[in-house]
Amino acid sequence: MHTFSLPFGKEKIKFELPEEQVAGVLVSHAHEYKAPKSEAELVADALANPIGSPKLSELAKGKKNCVIISSDHTRPVPSHIIMPQLLAELRKGNPDIDITILIATGMHRATTKEELIAKYGKEIAEHEKFVIHVSRNDEDMVSVGTLPSGGDCRINKVAANADLLISEGFIEPHFFAGMSGGRKSVLPGIASKVTVLANHCSEFINSPNARTGILQGNPIHEDMLYAAKAAKLAFICNVVIDADKKVIAAFAGDREKAHYAGVDFEMKLAGVKPVPADIVITTNGGYPLDQNIYQSVKGMTAAEATCKEGGVIIDVSSCSDGHGGEDFYNNLKNAESIQKAMDEILARGRNETVFDQWEAQILMRMLLKFTIIMVTEAPQQMVEDMHMKYAASIDDALAMAKDVLAKKGITDPKITVIPDGVSVIVK
Structure with a gap:
């Protein structure tokens, strides 16, 4: 048996x-992959050696405020490991920088206080400034351009008004965006319902390229790339996790270069016949x-x-x-x-x-x-x-x-x- x-x-x-x-x-090979270092060390190494970008502490210098886009309660992102290091890096470069954590709910329900504590730990959940994104609140959104699909690219004004916009997340196969992570923190993460609806149209979902593991020629991915650029997403920290939701690799830096490096790593592990x-x-x-x-x-x-x-x-x-x-x-x-x-x-x-x-x-x-x-x-x-x-x-x-x-x-x-x-x- x-x-x-x-x-x-x-x-x-x-x-x-x-x-x-x-x-x-x-079974994904990620589940048998043995990380060379601890979860915290992997994230620290990624932040110390950003891909295609200056260090986060350098980016923070001279900025009045920073907004960190963070995944919501439906995602197993180990924010209790990533977020403390992001906060420390920002304050290392600029002790007085005003930081807001913007919860990227996309089209999901609002994250509860209990879920914030479970995700970040009590210290961060109770002492940092949080804003929960609500995609249906039109008054919270501002237009930053027009998507390749023709839709209005509207994002949360908290992000749009940031001097420095960064994000944390994780990279896994996604059933129509190809892969999660990177640009997805903006669209659908902190986008208006109007923008999400245009991007998630039936024509795009029906595309043979809007499938798991496909980025090239994926119209949904192309819209998302535009949104991240229009939002001026300056830096990302994305991780890859195993079956136990433990970090096995981390990638930080430029929103596209760091993301693609993480995608390459994940693709080699996740692909099965x-x-x-x-x-x-x-x-x-x-x-x-x-x-x-x-x-x-x-x-x-x-x-x-x-x-x-x-x-x-x-x-x-x-x-x-x-x-x-x-x-x-x-x-x-x-x-x-x-x-x-x-x-x-x-x-x-x-x-x-x-x-x-x-x-x-x-x-x-x-x-x-x-x-x-x-x-x-x-x-x-x-x-x-x-x-x-x-x-x-x-x-x-x-x-x-x-x-x-x-x-x-x-x-x-x-x-x-x-x-x-x-x-x-x-x-």
């Missing part, structure tokens, strides 16, 4: 499969990435890349916060026909995008090809409203999957397992 342990919220779910049923196991199977079991990497169904679509796309058409994707995600977006949920719930709903989304122009349609579009893309079963803490009715099937356990999901396939004449299905669906690039 082959024993698996899958991340599920803050816990693990174990199950077994007969060896003869396992077609393959797709598909192992086609009738059933693919995937996850969203556990907490905090599997807090809701919205986020869990990412892990499903890894399964999409290796599941045989007409097969079954089993997504193991806690989703303790439920669907993660009312608009996303309603897009699916109100769809009498997935094909008809998809046609309606694809017919919308770049400036006609509605909230969360991109996530619905990607989930619908998969639902048109596969049966999706969720092993989750989300309510069964919610899952079924979204045209997926609900299972209380992996064994139940496998029984349901085999029943679905048996009706198609597949009686001995093979299974591919992806223990961390957001950490791999299946290509």
